[in-house]
Amino acid sequence: MPEYRTALGASTRDRITLLGQDLAADVMGSVGFGELAFWLATQRRPTPSQTRVFEAVLAALADHGFTPTAIVTRLTYLSAPDSVQGALAAGLLGGGSRFLGVTEDCGRFLHDVLDAAGELPTDDAGWDALALATVSAQRAARRFVPGLGHHVHKDGDPRTPRLFTIAAEEGLVGPHLELFAAIGRVHPQVLGKTLPLNGAGVSGAALADLGLPLELLRGFALLARTAGLIGQLAEELRHPVANEIFLSVDLNNTSVEPDPYPGGSHG
DSSP: OOOOOOSSOEEOSSOEEETTEEIIIIITTTSOHHHHHHHHHHSSOOOHHHHHHHHHHHHHHSOOSSOHHHHHHHHHHHHOTTOHHHHHHHHHHTOBTTTBTHHHHHHHHHHHHHHHHOSOOSSHHHHHHHHHHHHHHHHHTTOOOTTBOOSSOTTOOTHHHHHHHHHHHTTOOOHHHHHHHHHHHHHHHHHSSOOOBOHHHHHHHHHHHTTOOGGGHHHHHHHHHHHHHHHHHHHHHHSOOHHHHHHHHHTTOOOOOOOOOSOOOOO
C-alpha cells in the first residue's frame, strides 16, 4: 500500500493530530485562527510578533466596501440563495490583478528586485537609490509598479502607515518593507506625481518579510476577504441591496445596434 506523508491533519479512531499537536487538547481553545493559518502554511509556529503582523494584514484586507468581489457575492446570493458556497466562491474568483491580487504581485515584485540586487542596502540612502533605479526601470519598460496608487485613497491609504508602524513595533520591518517604503519616497522623481502606497501592496511586502511562500500570498488575501464576504452576506440578509443593484442595470439598459467584433475571415 502507498504511504501518503503529511504533517497536517490526520485521524485515528479516537484522536486527531494537526501539525504534531493533539487538535482537541493542544489547539482548540489555545491557538487563534490567524496563528493557526500561519502555522499551517509554514509548518512553523509563529511568534507573537509574527502573529500580530500577520493578523494586521488579514484585518487590512478583509473588506473594502462595495468592491466587485463584494457585489458579485451579493448578486450570486440573490440568484442562488441556496448556495452560500457559490456566492463566496464567486467573490473569491474575482481576486485578481486589480483587487486582492496586488498583494501577491507586489510581494513577488519586491522579492525579484531584492534577488537581483544581491547585496542589500544598509541605510535609507541606499534603499532610495535601489528604489529609484527600480521605478525608473519600470517606467522605461512602460510597466506599473505593483502596490503604487489607489482609485479611492488618492491622498494616502490609511492602512499603509499603520501596517508599517505595527511591523516596526514588532521589529519585523525587513527588506521588502524597506524597499516598498523607499519606492514611496522616490517615485515622484520619476513619475512626476505622488501616488499612495496602497494597503494591498504593503500587505504583500509584510507577508514576504514574514517568510511566507510567495506563491501563496494571494491565498492569504483571499483568506482575509472570505471573512469580509461572509460579512457582506450577513448584511445582505438583514439589509438587502443586491436586488436594487440588479434592477438598476436591468431597468436602465438601452438597446443598440450590434457592434461586430473586428477581425475574422471572409469567404
